[in-house]
Amino acid sequence: AQKVTQAQTEISVVEKEDVTLDCVYETRDTTYYLFWYKQPPSGELVFLIRRNSFDEQNEISGRYSWNFQKSTSSFNFTITASQVVDSAVYFCALIGGSQGNLIFGKGTKLSVKP
Amino acid sequence: DAGVIQSPRHEVTEMGQEVTLRCKPISGHDYLFWYRQTMMRGLELLIYFNNNVPIDDSGMPEDRFSAKMPNASFSTLKIQPSEPRDSAVYFCASSFGPTGPGELFFGEGSRLTVL
Numbered sequence: 001a002q003k004v005t006q007a008q009t010e011i012s013v014v015e016k017e018d019v020t021l022d023c024v025y026e027t028r029d030t031t032y033y034l035f036w037y038k039q040p041p042s043g044e045l046v047f048l049i050r051r052n053s054f055d056e057q058n059e060i061s062g063r064y065s066w067n068f069q070k071s072t073s074s075f076n077f078t079i080t081a082s083q084v085v086d087s088a089v090y091f092c093a094l095i096g097g098s099q100g101n102l103i104f105g106k107g108t109k110l111s112v113k114p
Numbered sequence: 115d116a117g118v119i120q121s122p123r124h125e126v127t128e129m130g131q132e133v134t135l136r137c138k139p140i141s142g143h144d145y146l147f148w149y150r151q152t153m154m155r156g157l158e159l160l161i162y163f164n165n166n167v168p169i170d171d172s173g174m175p176e177d178r179f180s181a182k183m184p185n186a187s188f189s190t191l192k193i194q195p196s197e198p199r200d201s202a203v204y205f206c207a208s209s210f211g212p213t214g215p216g217e218l219f220f221g222e223g224s225r226l227t228v229l
Contacts (some may be wrong), residue, residue: 045220
């Protein structure tokens with residue numbers, strides 16, 4: 001069975017604070033793909049990143065960074081110097097092996113206050 | 115380039131009526147997905163197609179739900195008869211994955227309210 005757990009339901013920070021969103025996954029596949037999506041208040045789902053199970057290098061994109069650790073089955077997402085525009089629900093998701101379907105976590109609602 | 119296009123964006127209907135949601139995937143994509151989002155259950159996969167063929171429909175709630183993909187550029191999700199508990203946002207997504215799952219591109223969603 002495949003599963004994605006985002007234990008943090010809601011997080012509230014003040015602008016310019018750093019914030020980390022946790023994601024823990026379960027899969028029996030040796031090949032799998034992990035994703036993060038952002039859903040702003042307007043409702044659309046915006047792709048942020050895709051990583052495959054063979055690439056554990058951390059990735060940085062501007063204020064965003066991702067820490068992938070297979071040893072702990074985690075794929076955490078950090079926003080540095082958060083801004084009000086970062087307020088959204090963030091989803092971690094998983095595709096395992098030869099499957100095509102994306103399994104989502106429940107999401108973490110991030111509120112960044114000025 | 116056009117993204118995934120869904121229609122209608124909003125639908126309000128009465129219990130018992132038939133509802134049809136439509137999706138046009140991104141040209142060239144070979145996977146198409148239908149998801150449903152509710153506060154209680156989050157994002158749930160209903161069904162997905164690969165090259166117009168349904169691969170996994172285990173997420174379809176019951177026989178009232180049906181989905182078709184008659185060609186590579188069009189898919190429908192039908193609910194007949196609709197019930198208030200079907201109220202949700204329905205997302206269509208497509209991806210291109212000949213060598214493995216690619217990024218899913220989502221439409222803007224169809225918000226369904228069943229009274």
